[in-house]
Amino acid sequence: MEEISGEAIRGCQNGHVEAFAEVVGVYERPLHSYVHRLLRGAAPCAAATVEDSEDAVQEIFLKAYGRIRTYDPKRGNRFSTWLFAIARNHCLSLLRRKRIEGERVDLEDDAAGSVADPGSPNPRDAASRREMAGKAAAAVSRLPEDMRSAFVLKHYEEMSYEDVAAVMGCNVGTVKSRVARARERLCEDLKDLLEPPPPAEARGKAKVEGR
Amino acid sequence: MNERPMTCEAVRETICGTPSEEPERESRKGALHRHLQECAACREFLERNLALDRVLAGWQAPEPRTNMQARVMARIAQMERTEREKNEAGSFGERFVALLRHRFQVPAFGALLLMACLAASLAFNVAQFRGTAGPGEIRVSSNGQTEGVGTQPISGVVGPPLASTPHSPAAATRHVLYRAPDVLAGYGIPGLGAGAMPSVTIVILGSPPVLHDRSSAVSPKVLPAQDSTKEENEI
Numbered sequence: 001m002e003e004i005s006g007e008a009i010r011g012c013q014n015g016h017v018e019a020f021a022e023v024v025g026v027y028e029r030p031l032h033s034y035v036h037r038l039l040r041g042a043a044p045c046a047a048a049t050v051e052d053s054e055d056a057v058q059e060i061f062l063k064a065y066g067r068i069r070t071y072d073p074k075r076g077n078r079f080s081t082w083l084f085a086i087a088r089n090h091c092l093s094l095l096r097r098k099r100i101e102g103e104r105v106d107l108e109d110d111a112a113g114s115v116a117d118p119g120s121p122n123p124r125d126a127a128s129r130r131e132m133a134g135k136a137a138a139a140v141s142r143l144p145e146d147m148r149s150a151f152v153l154k155h156y157e158e159m160s161y162e163d164v165a166a167v168m169g170c171n172v173g174t175v176k177s178r179v180a181r182a183r184e185r186l187c188e189d190l191k192d193l194l195e196p197p198p199p200a201e202a203r204g205k206a207k208v209e210g211r
Numbered sequence: 212m213n214e215r216p217m218t219c220e221a222v223r224e225t226i227c228g229t230p231s232e233e234p235e236r237e238s239r240k241g242a243l244h245r246h247l248q249e250c251a252a253c254r255e256f257l258e259r260n261l262a263l264d265r266v267l268a269g270w271q272a273p274e275p276r277t278n279m280q281a282r283v284m285a286r287i288a289q290m291e292r293t294e295r296e297k298n299e300a301g302s303f304g305e306r307f308v309a310l311l312r313h314r315f316q317v318p319a320f321g322a323l324l325l326m327a328c329l330a331a332s333l334a335f336n337v338a339q340f341r342g343t344a345g346p347g348e349i350r351v352s353s354n355g356q357t358e359g360v361g362t363q364p365i366s367g368v369v370g371p372p373l374a375s376t377p378h379s380p381a382a383a384t385r386h387v388l389y390r391a392p393d394v395l396a397g398y399g400i401p402g403l404g405a406g407a408m409p410s411v412t413i414v415i416l417g418s419p420p421v422l423h424d425r426s427s428a429v430s431p432k433v434l435p436a437q438d439s440t441k442e443e444n445e446i
Contacts, residue, residue, distance in 0.1 A: 180224075
């Protein structure tokens with residue numbers, strides 16, 4: 001993850017509002033990705049839309065701006081972990097208190113506009129990818145919050161175990177265990193998608209024998 | 212190069228690593244390969260996790276759809292403006308009056324009057340509370356009616372005001388009331404000794420009432436003021 005320059009942070013701490021624009025520019029996307037993955041599909045915020053995630057990210061930036069003077073690089077934490085810790089706490093309070101009204105959404109629909117596109121023109125492939133992405137999103141949303149947060153930070157935001165531990169306020173061993181358990185659960189939950197397809201020869205043979 | 216062999220735990224941790232940890236993985240490539248050749252469980256773990264990564268890679272979080280940077284900066288500018296206005300408003304008193312005028316449309320003197328009433332009410336309540344009877348005491352209103360412990364009017368011979376009444380307000384005084392034992396027993400006052408004329412302390416708000424001793428058919432009587440310490444010792 002890209003790290004903001006110390007100069008920009010010092011600028012913010014000295015009251016230069018425009019320096020904070022740089023902070024927003026650097027962390028807008030990773031923060032939105034993290035917040036969306038934490039809120040989307042999780043029980044109280046099941047119907048959280050992209051706009052809800054955006055509103056949450058805005059609030060997180062405003063909180064960060066208000067507390068920018070409390071960030072001390074000498075404590076050894078990166079600015080990104082400090083910011084993501086604010087984001088996590090904000091999401092936790094949303095998950096605990098705020099109930100975004102609405103039915104539980106179909107995460108397969110949610111994934112429709114956000115599937116990684118390898119450029120295949122085949123509509124069947126696209127539908128299959130969409131289904132797979134939807135199932136992946138649903139499986140991640142079913143993880144308990146501490147596991148989901150650790151897994152999303154590690155897997156999707158590509159943070160180191162140390163950084164994840166700093167965001168979550170726990171030790172590295174706990175993070176490793178949470179990530180490993182999250183992967184186990186996901187493997188179990190998505191095992192239908194993980195089974196390698198039977199080789200073409202075997203499929204043909206099975207068909208012949210079936211007749 | 213003779214590399215140290217890797218444990219299953221280390222291999223699995225490396226497999227679950229992110230691209231940012233690629234250099235570390237690269238440095239232990241030989242040991243990793245050797246372990247995977249020998250350990251079927253870790254080979255299966257690797258295959259399952261590679262498949263899992265392929266599935267998870269399909270779910271991309273959507274991009275923020277609006278200009279987040281502009282929106283955040285506009286909110287910050289608004290916050291800064293409000294803060295500046297607050298600081299420019301001056302002292303706490305001035306800001307308070309301004310707040311009342313702008314936010315609640317209440318004239319300042321009205322608010323101050325309201326606060327004065329509240330303060331007076333609070334002071335009155337405190338005075339009332341301080342006139343409350345303590346344990347083993349009966350509170351009596353100026354018309355002789357008891358409050359709290361019993362509902363029946365109390366009768367007896369009222370002693371002089373007790374001097375040591377530090378918790379009583381000016382309007383409340385404590386007196387010794389001499390009563391027949393059976394009547395006092397009805398008020399549930401503990402510790403009444405036998406023999407001496409039984410008594411109880413009463414807290415009177417206002418001027419002392421004349422209490423009638425009906426049980427002994429004695430004329431109503433209010434004893435003259437005397438040293439309360441002495442009085443209590445006698446009892």
